[in-house]
Amino acid sequence: MQLREVWSFYKGTFVLIGKGSKAYYAWVAILLSLMGIGVAAYLYQLNHGLGVTAMRDQVSWGFYISNFTFLVGVAAAAVLLVIPAYVYNWGPIKEIAVLGELLAISAICMCLMFVTADLGRPDRFWHLIPKIGNLNFPSSMLAWDVVVLNAYLGLNLVIVVYYLYKTYYKRVANESFTTPLLLLSIPAAISIHTVTAFLYNGLGARPFWNASILAPRFLASAFSAGPALMIILFLLIRKYTRFKIKDEAIHKVAELIAYAIFINLFLFGAELFKEFYTATKHLAPMEYLLFGLHGHNALVPWIWTAIIFNLFAFLIFLIPETRTNHVTLVMGCVLIFIGVYIEKGMGLIIPGFIPDVLHEIYEYAPTGVELLVTMGIWATGMFIFTMLLRVAIPILNGDFHVADDGIGSYIGDQMFLTSPTKKPIQQPEEPL
Amino acid sequence: MPDQKKQDDHVFRLSRRKTLKGLVAGLGAIALPSATASASVWESFFQQHFRELSKKELQEVLARLEKGYSKEYGKPVKVKATAPIEGVKFGYGLDLSRCIGCRRCVYGCVTENNQSRDPQVHWIRVVQLDKERGVDLDKAEHYYNPKKVPEEGHFYMPVQCQQCENPPCTKVCPVQATWTETDGVIVVDYNWCIGCRYCMAACPYGARHFNWSKPTIPADEVNPDTHYLGNRPRPVGVVEKCTFCVQRTREQPGRYPACEEICPVGARKFGNLLDPDSEIRYLIENKRVFILKEDLNTQPKFFYFYAT
Numbered sequence: 001m002q003l004r005e006v007w008s009f010y011k012g013t014f015v016l017i018g019k020g021s022k023a024y025y026a027w028v029a030i031l032l033s034l035m036g037i038g039v040a041a042y043l044y045q046l047n048h049g050l051g052v053t054a055m056r057d058q059v060s061w062g063f064y065i066s067n068f069t070f071l072v073g074v075a076a077a078a079v080l081l082v083i084p085a086y087v088y089n090w091g092p093i094k095e096i097a098v099l100g101e102l103l104a105i106s107a108i109c110m111c112l113m114f115v116t117a118d119l120g121r122p123d124r125f126w127h128l129i130p131k132i133g134n135l136n137f138p139s140s141m142l143a144w145d146v147v148v149l150n151a152y153l154g155l156n157l158v159i160v161v162y163y164l165y166k167t168y169y170k171r172v173a174n175e176s177f178t179t180p181l182l183l184l185s186i187p188a189a190i191s192i193h194t195v196t197a198f199l200y201n202g203l204g205a206r207p208f209w210n211a212s213i214l215a216p217r218f219l220a221s222a223f224s225a226g227p228a229l230m231i232i233l234f235l236l237i238r239k240y241t242r243f244k245i246k247d248e249a250i251h252k253v254a255e256l257i258a259y260a261i262f263i264n265l266f267l268f269g270a271e272l273f274k275e276f277y278t279a280t281k282h283l284a285p286m287e288y289l290l291f292g293l294h295g296h297n298a299l300v301p302w303i304w305t306a307i308i309f310n311l312f313a314f315l316i317f318l319i320p321e322t323r324t325n326h327v328t329l330v331m332g333c334v335l336i337f338i339g340v341y342i343e344k345g346m347g348l349i350i351p352g353f354i355p356d357v358l359h360e361i362y363e364y365a366p367t368g369v370e371l372l373v374t375m376g377i378w379a380t381g382m383f384i385f386t387m388l389l390r391v392a393i394p395i396l397n398g399d400f401h402v403a404d405d406g407i408g409s410y411i412g413d414q415m416f417l418t419s420p421t422k423k424p425i426q427q428p429e430e431p432l
Numbered sequence: 433m434p435d436q437k438k439q440d441d442h443v444f445r446l447s448r449r450k451t452l453k454g455l456v457a458g459l460g461a462i463a464l465p466s467a468t469a470s471a472s473v474w475e476s477f478f479q480q481h482f483r484e485l486s487k488k489e490l491q492e493v494l495a496r497l498e499k500g501y502s503k504e505y506g507k508p509v510k511v512k513a514t515a516p517i518e519g520v521k522f523g524y525g526l527d528l529s530r531c532i533g534c535r536r537c538v539y540g541c542v543t544e545n546n547q548s549r550d551p552q553v554h555w556i557r558v559v560q561l562d563k564e565r566g567v568d569l570d571k572a573e574h575y576y577n578p579k580k581v582p583e584e585g586h587f588y589m590p591v592q593c594q595q596c597e598n599p600p601c602t603k604v605c606p607v608q609a610t611w612t613e614t615d616g617v618i619v620v621d622y623n624w625c626i627g628c629r630y631c632m633a634a635c636p637y638g639a640r641h642f643n644w645s646k647p648t649i650p651a652d653e654v655n656p657d658t659h660y661l662g663n664r665p666r667p668v669g670v671v672e673k674c675t676f677c678v679q680r681t682r683e684q685p686g687r688y689p690a691c692e693e694i695c696p697v698g699a700r701k702f703g704n705l706l707d708p709d710s711e712i713r714y715l716i717e718n719k720r721v722f723i724l725k726e727d728l729n730t731q732p733k734f735f736y737f738y739a740t
Binding site for chain 2: 048049050051058115121122123127139141142146203206353356359360
């Protein structure tokens with residue numbers, strides 16, 4: 001029966017995630033303890049209210065929403081793998097597209113956790129559920145965001161789980177089912193980031209966000225930082241697991257990043273020109289961000305770090321020699337990831353509130369509780385991604401599939417994470 | 433099996449409440465402090481949106497709230513849900529030439545509307561401006577604290593909820609926890625707000641305030657005459673705002689908002705915009721009136737004017 005198959009697949013995956021090398025156990029243990037710290041910090045926040053954060057009426061969103069915004073971009077960036085893989089049918093990326101979708105799933109989970117951490121009344125989350133609660137759709141952009149984020153999460157889950165399930169049972173995935181979903185995931189990815197941009201964009205009260213260039217900038221920065229994170233992950237996965245990723249795939253992604261960074265820098269420049277040349281009163285938040293305002297300059301060193309990192313990264317990705325050399329490539333990826341994390345995170349959210357609507361300046365810097373909760377959510381995201389990879393990679397490699405009896409599972413990859421030097425010793429196991 | 437399931441669907445219709453109870457039964461323990469999970473906690477958890485309550489349900493909710501507040505503050509607290517009066521749309525006028533910046537309105541509002549004393553929540557913010565520069569918020573002094581006001585060369589501008597006709601705050605709320613009543617007042621259902629603070633980002637006047645920690649009001653200072661949508665004590669983690677004192681202004685005969693009543697120089701005017709003979713209409717039609725941030729098209733019902 002179908003149902004028994006599903007059950008034995010899930011049972012198999014649970015057995016599988018329990019198996020691994022010492023390195024795998026250590027990695028998972030680290031993540032679990034960081035998650036534990038995060039949970040403790042969150043419980044503290046639940047008990048005492050959001051007053052334990054540095055947010056106040058003047059700056060009413062902070063580090064949580066900054067991380068949320070950045071991670072929506074990471075999730076959206078999976079589309080840079082889906083397009084070459086399924087629109088252009090390009091083999092080297094088609095082999096790794098699943099990894100992008102898994103990253104998207106993990107990133108969306110983190111987004112949902114960050115939004116929840118920011119809620120004053122998480123116990124009332126059900127008010128957001130259509131029919132049961134009172135979702136203010138289509139009026140509220142936040143309602144749109146709830147819809148598109150969950151739709152994108154659902155879409156990726158269905159695609160990936162279906163594909164892995166079929167592969168596990170050594171069957172061919174039905175393309176007339178997957179192709180429409182994959183094609184739909186392209187506009188869905190773009191829409192999650194567009195809607196998130198519109199969330200800020202549509203507020204006349206906040207001139208810093210009320211610029212029509214915001215959504216395009218969001219997409220350009222997302223397509224810079226998201227794929228950069230993917231390249232780092234690809235290199236790690238290829239080094240420490242049995243999964244093969246072709247150089248051409250990585251280099252193609254790196255080339256796409258070069259275009260994205262260029263567009264991002266161009267749009268940033270366009271915005272700078274408009275703000276500084278016209279120099280209306282709406283310049284104040286931009287001034288605060290870049291140079292400080294009336295002696296308040298908490299973000300200044302951060303944003304200049306971001307600008308310098310982004311420029312350096314652009315050079316690295318622009319020059320073919322440096323983007324194909326894996327030492328400089330990793331450097332470029334790290335630079336653009338940090339650069340965009342600052343620019344699209346705190347660099348975007350905080351100046352929306354400084355100066356505030358009555359021109360008061362309240363400088364915000366996250367408290368220890370905010371940092372710990374944030375760390376916990378990142379650890380949870382990495383944990384989710386690790387677990388997804390632990391199942392997906394053996395399936396894709398043919399190391400985890402239904403046993404010959406049609407009921408049990410065959411687990412060929414007992415280690416998952418191995419140090420690169422030991423790899424040759426394990427190689428003979430593969431021809432099973 | 434599928435037939436059985438089909439049958440079940442026909443026999444057992446899930447109501448909102450049943451669905452939720454099922455959904456939450458497992459998760460509830462995490463979200464709610466289990467030690468205090470008495471019946472009233474569950475009732476307030478499952479409470480529907482204010483505007484969807486039947487008359488009977490509303491009476492139950494008000495009774496539950498009254499019981500809770502009376503117990504907490506050790507004195508009888510009344511919670512009304514007086515509906516807007518027909519044919520009334522409230523408007524407010526503020527005479528900048530009279531205001532002396534004494535902030536009595538700020539604290540009168542705190543006392544009347546049961547704002548938290550620690551942490552301090554103020555629904556009115558008075559800023560000090562330079563006479564030379566006029567209304568230029570860039571140069572506003574928020575925390576002026578001289579021995580005596582008004583100070584030479586300065587004037588004062590109190591800012592509170594402008595009760596916009598085109599409010600950006602209600603539009604963005606993801607759960608419709610805030611809306612405009614028929615008398616033009618924008619209210620919040622404190623039992624429905626999820627605390628996302630999107631409305632605070634959307635408000636161009638800084639009129640919305642969040643309960644970052646559990647609000648505290650000394651029991652002897654609690655105003656026991658409260659309105660569900662107005663000045664009843666608020667829970668932690670929700671947004672609150674000025675309601676033109678609905679607990680006063682909707683009574684018949686009505687009373688003025690507390691800030692209007694306490695103003696020692698008569699700088700504050702309040703009335704029915706739909707009544708052509710009201711003082712507020714006279715002011716709008718005969719004085720030099722302006723509204724704050726006109727270019728945002730929020731269309732405030734709060735009018736600043738210079739009487740002299």
